[in-house]
Amino acid sequence: MSIALVDANNFYCSCERVFAARLHGRPVVVLSNNDGCIIARSEEAKALGLKMGTPIFQVRELIERNRVEVFSSNYELYGDISARLHEVLHDFSPEVEHYSIDESFLRLDASRRQTLDSIGREIRNRVRKLTGIPVSIGIAETKTLAKIAGYHAKRSKKTRGVLDLTGSPHQERALGLTPVEEVWGIGSRYGEMLRGSGIETALDLREAADDWVRQHLTVVGLRTVHELRGVPCLSLEIVPATRKTVTVSRSFGAEVETLCDLRAAIAFYVSRAAEKLRRHKLAAGMITIFIETNRFKDDRPYVGSATLQLAPLTDATPEMLAVAACGLESIFRPGRRYKKAGVTLGELAPIETLTRRLWGDDENERMKILMQTVDCLNAKFGRDVLRWGMFVNQGTWRTRFGKRSPRYTTKWMEILQIGSNSRFKK
């Protein structure tokens, strides 16, 4: 029994390439909301020295000089391609964990007919053929080891994208070649601390004493170390765990000062959060509203947050809007310039487990039908065809997506056109 990690290469950039042949072989980057930071880079862009998380304005010249292709993020497109990719994997194993938008784990068995390596190659070819996305595949006894195999599959040309380390004599060498902060679960902070203690590679970490690890990296780190030794501690999460919070937050396109603008923004985020909640068939018992000034510019940045109960639990947008508006008033400070705001819904419970309200059931029933109708119409005719009175779908706070590619696969109006003048121009 082995675990395979299927990891899409430079996923967002690869998605852009699927629909634009001219991007092949060229440096491509995808930006975060408001076209702020670089969050994905093609190999060619990495080679130019463009780093993950860099604010675009700091590298503007480099980008122009090298004619780097720049895109705003197009989450609708990426999400849709991710779902297709996930579907392809189900042909290869009944046990698939959709770990993130660009990574999946699956349980794999070698057979008399086929080695793990050749199964991996078949997966890679099939995904490429059916989705157009290149992937790297790492295979080993545990998730953490599979991640390390994947790390080398992606970087070493010799592997041609697939590396099986299950029971392999090469496993120790691979661990020795893995910088400790590349181990899944070891970030930059722990990495620094470990290097200070002479632990520099995944192999060093594997050999560290349990007590020491427990003390310095908590039980989480201890699990990681056991996984490096080939003892599975992290199981495949085939059924996604029920989520505990739902957050919608954004930086504004431009700073805002008035309560009126903040109300509009918060109302917009509440609507989105409530839609997400209903899609997951959950209700919330708690809502947190927060607003922030610009932490990069402000000497004394202000962060205000208010948490309020939603009693009884609800999934209805109007009920949340009313509570959110109260929360906002309590944290608003006039005379400040706000750059970001957000909403978190908590104390989530599956909607069907809720007891019926003691009274007002008619009202409740009407609200349910109203919500279903709104969601349904918005799904059919486009988001925000129906909106709640409080939010005006415009204003300087709206997120900027200056360079978004068409939503080729999810919007009829933006479907790929062949041989005609594309409506999308750089």
Next chain:
DNA sequence: TCTGGGGTCCTAGGACCC
């Protein structure tokens, strides 16, 4: 001018209870 968004888990410390 321009600096992302959405999650999870663990620990320590304080409040409170018996």
Next chain:
DNA sequence: TCTGGGGTCCTAGGACCC
């Protein structure tokens, strides 16, 4: 001289992930 001890719940902060 010597100020219990254990349990639970909550929160803030810190670490991590993509």
